[in-house]
Amino acid sequence: MKQAHRTTKPSTAISMIFLIICSVIFIYPLFYLIFYSLKTNNEIFLTNPFGFPKDIQWVNYVNAIKAFDILAFFKNSIIVSMASIAGILFFVLPFSYSATRMIWRGKTVVTNYLTMGLFIPIQVIIIPLSILVRDMHLSNTYFALIVPYVAFNLAFSSMIMSTSFAGVPKEMEESAVIDGAGIFRTFVSIIIPLVKPAIATAVIFAFLNVWNEYTVASILISKNSVKTLPIGLANFVGVHSTDWGAMGACLVMASIPTIIIYLIFSEQVEKAMTIGGAVKG
C-alpha cells in the first residue's frame, strides 16, 4: 500500500492542476460576462477586454432596466413560471396519488401512457400544437405557454410524486378514515404534508425548465408584451447592439434566479436534472 501511495502522488498533482486549469477555462466566460456587464463599450472593445472592470459601471444595470423591457420580461417569466408550477401540482398531485394509492383497474396502463411523455421530443409536437393554440384563441397570451408547460411536465413530475406517494405507510390513510376523515381531507391534510420533499424536487425541476424554456416560447409567442426572458433577450443583439454593457447586465440579471436556486439546492437540482434529462429529448 505504501508504495502505491508514493507512485500515485505525482499523478494526483498533475490531475489536480489539469482540473484547476479546466475549471478556470470553463468558469471564465461567466466572469467575462459579469465583467463586461460592468464596463463601458470602450473598455470592452479596446482598453480592457479580459479583466476586472477598472471603473465599475453600475449605470449599465440602470440603463438595462430603463432602456430595455427587462422588467416586463421578468414579470412575464415570473407569472408563467408560477402559474405553470401551480398548474403542474394541481394536476399531478391528485393524479399520482390516485395512480399509486387508490384501487382501480387500468392504472398501470394509464401510468405507462403518461410515462411516454418522458421520451417525446418537442419537435414532434410543436407544429400541430401551434395550430391548436391558435384555434383555442390562446395565441400571444400567457396561457399559450402555461398550458403546454404544464402538459410537458406532467410525465416527469408524476414520476417523482408517484415514487414518493408509494412510500407512505398504508396506516396513514387507514387511521384517518377510521377517524371519519373523507378522502379529500385525508389527501390534503395527511398525505400531502408527508411528501413535501418530493414536491420540492418537482417544483425546482419544473421551475428551471419553465424559466429557461426557449424553443416553444419562440414559436408560440411573437408579441413583446407577453415575451418571457429567454425569448425577450434573444432578439437583443440586433436591436440594441450599441450598448453591450447594458446587454450584459440584462443577461446577468436574467440568470440570477436559477443560479441562486442551484447554489442553494445543488444536490437536488443535479439529481432532478439527471433523472429528468430525457424530458428535454
Place this chain on the structure above:
Amino acid sequence: MNKVMGNKKVIALFTLPTVILFTVIVFYPIIQTVYRSFYDWNGLTAPIFNGIENYKNLFADDLFYESMRNGIIFAVILVVFQVGLATVFTMILMNPRIRGKRFFRSAFFIPAVLSVTVVCQLWGALYNPEWGLFNKIFEVLGLGYRQSWLSSLDFAIVAIAFVNVWQFVGYQLCIIYSSAKAIPEEYMEAARIDGASLWQLDRYILIPLLKDTYKMSFIFAITGGLNAFAHMNILTKGGPGTSTYTLTYMTFRNAFTVGKYGYGCTSAVLLVIQCLAVTILVNWLFRNKDGAVFEGGK
C-alpha cells in the same frame, strides 16, 4: 377502507384531468404530425392529401442532407468532447486524494442552469470577430490569426456545437460521476489491493461498470446533436447561407417561416425516426454480451 380508496368518482376526478390534458396537448399532436406528414398543408386552408409526395420531395431536397450532415457533426462533437471531457473529469474526481470535489462539480455544472439565450448571447460576444474574447486572445498573443467564427461557412456549425459542449459538460459529468460514486467501494478496493494503478482502475473496473450510464450519455449526446435548434436559431439563424441548418431547424423553418406545415411534419417524422434508430443502435452496441454488469446508480 377499500370503499373509500376505491371510490370511482374520486378516482375519476383525480385522474381524468391529467389524462385529458396530456392527451390533448401531447398525444394528439403526435398523431397529427404523423398524419399530416402525408398532406399538402399550409396551416390555414384545408389540408390536401398527397400520399408520399412530401417524403419523395424530402429525399430529393439537398437541404435535408445538409441538415443531416450538420446534425451528425453536432452529435459527434458532443460525444467526443462532452462525454469525453466528462469521463476524464470523472476519472480525476474518483481519485480519493483530490480536494474540493463539490467546487469543481459546481463550476462545471453552473452553465447548465442558465437559459440557452443567455449562453448564446454570451458566446456570441466571445465569438465576436472584432472584439470577442477569442480573437482578442490571438491579438494579445501577437498572432496575425483572426477568425470570423460564426460567419464562416465551414466552421460555424463547429463553433455552435462547442457552445453546447460548454453548457452541458457539467450535466454529463453529473450523470457519469454519480453513477461512478454508486459503484461499491469494495470493487475498487479489491483492485487497488491487487496493485492496480489508477489508470488500470479506470480502464478495467470503472468504465466497464458504467456501461449502462454511457448508454444513456451517448443517447443524450447524439439525440441532442440531431435535435439541435435553439443555438443556431439564436446565433446564426441557420446561416451563413444554410450552413448551420439541422433537421429540427429545417422543420421549424419550413413550418413557421415558409408556411409548409405538411412538409414540416414530414421532416419532424424523419427526425423522430432518426432518434429512434440512434437509440436502438446505441442499445445494441452497448448490449450485454457477457451478462454480468453492474447496474449504475439510479
